[in-house]
Amino acid sequence: MAKGFYISKNMGLAGLLMGAVAGVVIIALAAVYDKEKTKNQNKPVDGVTTVSPTTSSTLSTPKNPWEYYRLPDSLSPVSYNITLWPRLVVNASTGLYIFTGQSDVVFRCEKETDLILIHCNKLNLTLLSGHRVRLTGLDGATAPNVISSWLQVKTEYLVIQLKGKLAAGKSYRLSTDFQGELADDLKGFYRSEYTEDGVKKVVATSQMQATFARKAFPCFDEPAMKAVFHVTLIHQRGTVALSNGRDVETVNTTIDGAEVTKTRFEPTKRMSTYLLAFIVSDFAHITGSIENNNVLVRIWARRKAIAEGHGYYALNVTGPMLQFYEGYYNASYPLSKSDQIALPDFSAGAMENWGLITYRETALLYDPASSSVGNKETVLTVVAHELAHMWFGNLVTLRWWNDLWLNEGFASYVEYLGADYAEPTWNIKELIILYEVHKVFAVDALASSHPLSRKEEEVNRPDEISEMFNTISYSKVLYGSPCSRPSPTARFYMVLHFAFNNTVYSDLWDHLQKAVLTTPGMSLPHTVHDIMNRWILQMGFPVVTIDTATGHITQKHFLLDPDSVVDRPSPYNYTWMVPIKWMKGGVEREQHWLLQETDRHVPMTTAGSEWVLANLNVSGYYRVNYDTDNWERLINQLTVIPLINRAQIVDDAFNLARAKVINTTLALRTTRYLSQERDYIPWESAIRNLNYYILMFDRGQVYGMLQVGSSYNMIYQTFTVAEVLSFSHILQVYNQINAISFACRMGVERCRVLTSVWFREWMLNPDHNPIHPNLKTTVYCNAIAAGGVEEWDFAWTMFKNATVATEAAKLRSALACTKVPWLLNRYLDYSLDPAKIRKQDCTSTISYIAHNVVGMPLAWDFIRARWSYIYTEYGGGSFSFSNLINGVTRRFSTEFELKQLKQFKEDNAGVGFGSGTLALEQAMEKTAANIKWVAENQEQVMNWFSNECT
Template identity: 30%
Template sequence: MPSSEQTLYQLPRDVRPVHYDLLLAPDLDRMTFSGTVSIEVEVYRDTLEFVLNAKDLRIHEARAFVGGADSPLEVRSDPEYERLILRGDRLFGAESRVVLYLSFSGEIGNLLAGLYKSQFLYPDGTDGVLVTTQFEATDARRAFPCWDEPSFKATFRMTARIDPRHVALSNMPAEREFSGPDGLKDVVFAVTPRMSTYLLHLTVGPLEKVGGQTENGVAVSVWTTPGHAGEGMFARDVALRLLPWFDDYFGIPYPLPKMDLVAIPDFAAGAMENWGILTYRETALLLPPGASSARTMQRVAIVVAHEMAHQWFGDLVTMSWWDDLWLNEGFASWMEVKAVDHLFPEWNMWDIFLAEDMAEGLELDGLARSHPIEVPVGNPHEINEIFDAISYVKGGSLIRMLEQFVGEETFRKGIGAYLKKFAYQNASTRDLWSVLGQASGQDIRSIMESWTRNMGYPVLISGETGQIEQKPFFNHPVEMERSRTSPDGRIWPVMLFLSSGKDRRPWLLKEEKAALPPPPPGQQWDNLNDRHTGFFRVLEDERVRKRRREGIKAGTVPVADRLGFSNDLFSLGRAGLLPLSEYLETLPVYRQEDQYIVWADIAAHLGWLQGLLAFTDGWERFDPFVVFLMQEAFRKAGWEVSPGDSHQKRLLRSLLLSGLGMHGDSDTRQRCQELFQERVRRPDSLHPDLRLAVYRTVASSGDPDLHRTFCDLARTADSQEEKNRLYSALAAFRRPDCLRSTLEFAISPAVRIQDTVSIVSQVGGNVWGEEEAWTFFRENFDLFRKRYEAGGFALQRLVKGVSEGFRSMERKEEVARFFASHPLDGAKRAIEQVQETIDLRAHVLARQGESLRKALSSPDLMKTEGSSSV
């Protein structure tokens, strides 16, 4: 049932739109726009008025047409609920069709929401501008009056009135163009399929493209600002190869005649799935030839695939309301990996998913201030808050877990049946479970609702007798103990993946405690979560943990299980279920590890421990320990990038180089200095895979003169990818004066407002910069609120970036006091999560800090014997 606040913010259901004829006329010189819209609506109950959404619009005229008669409408605004009330002088009867006509105007803003401007440079260095739209979640109402909720699907005919020199792009191909008033050009687009307002799109500006066509005749084009079309060839090729694969996987051909992928210089999110016209940050779509790293190539492929998956799961079938956002984002987060794994199997994307995605979901969902996947949302600020790792990567992880449990082909058939049943309509999570249940012959709803309606996940505790027990898991030891002594009754139907040698068997644990099924004759179960497939943690007894360490040293443990063991061991130690020092003492068995995903997991946890122990007694022993761990693995990877290197080897080299450089390895630092000086002389001399690590290493010991060099390089860099590397370096300085300069640079006109959040957050994540970032955020609070509270999820990322690294109760109270007096409606949950995270750090430091320092000082920790090949 909808919450009372949700009911307040949702529109009445007695009138529904059927079709919009929309004309938008953006003026790129004055940064204003005007427009008209005719909305054909169906009336289901007698009414005197029509209630629809509008925000920051001036309404000049409103009329209603019924048959041949028309009448004026009185216009009343309701800013609190972002509505217009149009009241007529007659009764509009049920079962009638009415056409509402409105003319309006507004400002083209720079808040990266609604209809907004984006600036760029032409190849000759002169300034250029385009206008574009971003309507998800509730910003179509900023561009035109509409029923701005996902369940009010309608068809749209868009007309753009533009400068004749410009290109206009929308969801459908242009049907015709003709001269409009005042020397402008009218571009009329074909009528869209039935869809939600948040998927409508318009971009206008001086654009160029690189295009192609699928065998089915679908035109695929990548559009860029002038001079960059060639950088879109990789994305175009990915889209051309994936579109037939998606057609085949879903069993439903892509239903539009074209697919545009548009690089937008200023863009709040990573990308957006507008139906037929997918929009992206430049770094998520463009690859500068010869200047892109393996990391950027992976990002482009993944984000292209993500938005393409939405064309079916989200656009063709749309959630009924935002509390089912995960149906869109969780599915696309799973499908992006499946699609790219099909395209580039040598990348081993499912392994990368474990390290870069599922681990993030497990981390966030271990907080007591997490939220369920299906979460009631009412006002627009609450909607923005759930665009997080729960909706995306926990959702994707659960879909992967379910697919593995029921079988890939059965799951595929169920997904296809779901899409066919609800095509061009709206659906709910319950609808998905119902169709998957029919396809699998299992009660999917009873299995999955515990996972989507409860926040959190369990830890499975296994003993020597074959008994297994589940308990809710929390990152925080106090929450973990509270759950043990005062259980909340949560029981998950846990999908275990039991392995014994080559045998693998899914098995459902339905109770709190149960006996495992018998293993194959003469064998034992080696793993309860084979290939780290399930979204839960496993606490094995000491004997099994010892055997696991021995297997890692002997090289008999598969890579995903090596990652899973590391990930669980750290998290269980932090939660107080094991000594956290055991994690440190285990890490040397990974010294010979040669797989990126395992090192990515280890590096993330070493970063957490560094933040925990920073500036405390004994912290000076931490850097040598990290260098000891990583030296041998980097020696094997080597400095030179070879054409024959695998994708993951390229990622691994960069990660280890960064670790050694940032933790003070003298040889690495010296070599990085040499490489950087050569890069300054010859910009193409340094391989893109090495640049980020080299830049950050050099910056970490830099002075104000070097800081100015990095600022100059960032200003003049010719690609956003290179700018982002240099921004990261500017956040890696350690001198307070340099970091203050970085923060000032981040809010200067030299940096796009979409990139400010990342820079400031990276300074906050730098243990030498956390105080500077927190102070700077408070000093510039009004600026940040004005920039980012209007929409998107940048605000919550910024809040976390500048405050969650603290490790004392005094700082927790300081953060709480500040946000109590400076409320942020768009980041309430993020602020609660920050306070819980600070409390967690303070608790772990107080209770386990000494044992961690003791482990670091042990002469046995860095002995090389016993660290044999994995």
């Protein structure tokens, strides 16, 4: 699944793991549970219990197998035969959109048992030959009679108790008929709606990851429970049906008086339930293929979007990427086709369903006339991410969600390689420092972080699984290991050995160790297991301190708030085996390994004007601190050190200052050289760090001093609007956009006037937008912020009439920029109205409003007052709930706000926070740290900017 919306340079076998993840995607097998059973006490009706029996599910320790969230290991699926019929019109009797279905699952009994547990959620089972379920023995096996069955709501099981026992080694078939709601909740088999040429249209589509396949049909819904799926879709004539495999038979028929089309698909490969996809729509497509390979490649979307050419960029990069990945893995694309489809309503950025990848429209469609270069990069990297999963994630799959990093972290790495192959002039691999490393540093420096590999017992419930889809799982793995990326031989072996199966991370270490032993000249100070487990099984990362006067090096667990208490124990006492690439005076030296807390025998002493730079090209996952003299020498040499390290020195300095390791003034001084900086990455690093100061001070007197600070005016003076429109390289364009955007934000009057004039020209002629696509986000936001009701209402009309998703997204974000409180309150109300704001966009819209200094308290009041409704209606298991909490609380820095957060937690304990539970804990930790930082640094920040302005 896409992480949101982006690896570095290939590193050799003595560097960092980077792609070590590429060798194994995947994870811990279902635990063996106690199969103790108690017979249902409810009276059977026609041999089938239709209500949940009395259980001890409310107790802390489950006693019955159906009270556990994990399946027992007594049964394993072999194949499914599924028929689904979604109705794209409202059911006259229920007033709902519904779907009906039939499912036969063939499973093997691994251990003798008289109980069948199969996942089933929000499905109404209908009678099948007088029963809700029918069990049949295969190949001479005799199926015992069903005593009773019921739906266990809490753990989402269909529970079937048998009169006799299933025999180990024998196979059986379980048949069910069912009906479900084709709801608009973005989960399982669901409904998406849109209007085209004034006509409302309905799409039946799906999102199964992580635990939603059970909403579409009864299934063994765990990633290790792989099977082959035979899928048939019944659908309204004139629509097209898609699934994971190619369609092999399409016939028109009549069922119950309805004229329909029945489409049967080729059997899937052996795969996990979360990778299934079912779609019925009237979409159009464009077609391509992989050169020298009989693989059909198609891009699907709304007919109008396809007709206007918005799918061609994705189509043009898909073929080259698939070819690149075939070479990278030394394995052919495993399927006969690759469909990618853009959906009007989709909760995630994208989803790697095998053979039928689903996307938000903004992640797949690109309009050259109205979309920005940033939109183009989003399409490139998200497509690259999802295609990377076709091998690792889909062909070889995680065994349990506690090790999600093996799946998503790998794709986050390989997406940069695929994207770079498709767009080699963009230098996109350099962006990992911004998109991945800095982002994950911010989270992993908290005492409430977690290891990459969590214990299985920590990840059981659906909301706990959803919570794993976070920055740690997606981004830390890229740099979170000081070992090697797998050799081509190791990669190839992993694909072949584990194809169509599941694996765990220790398999990766085994094969990397083999690569080390068989690579001439390659050596490590310890085994791969010893090195890697320190980065995988304990959270956080170290700050390495180098004293160039003595040559002593030390490491310490880096915490953004050094006073925070780390409750999570570490098997390695928070020490790591750290590979240190370094240079002295501009000359790269031999890599050094820091293997314990302190090393006193390192040749890093300096003489005269010599300087030492460690973590060369940010090849390791750690921060670096130096003695004061070396800091001074580095600050004076920032223009000559490597590009990526310039960005990292700024980021290290600002975060070390926040952690009270160095002085805040020292961090601020690293920005002085920026008047000579022309590259995007260091500028973006500086802007992001200065943004923290803005968030902390934009409600107080210090902010006035920040606005007139020479550093901010310098940004605008360094670049011009004309350059933004003339540069062709993507990173140059980003730099110029930053210049204008940040200048406007900091109140540069020329910038505000310019954006308002452009927006007014558009208002006077709505059919002709004069604003360059690359500047739309900046212009829209600043013009609406400087304007009033007229500007807001115009933008709202343009948003509602937008037919290009990227344009609608820019306007939706900009509408949150107004400084008029009642407009912001009205917009908050709109966010919970699906007729105005799509459900997929609800939480991000509230977050946009909270980013506005005027909107933040309004948004905070709003979600506190409506938390129960938001949680229930928009799904506590949604991946977006952590983003909502993070977005609304990012500016919190007062004791009163911390008290409110704690009260919010207490008041809603009964409702819950779902996938946002950890985010709430982190919000409280960050708020406490912000309070102390502001109190300790406000005066010196004001003094520094005051001196800079005189």
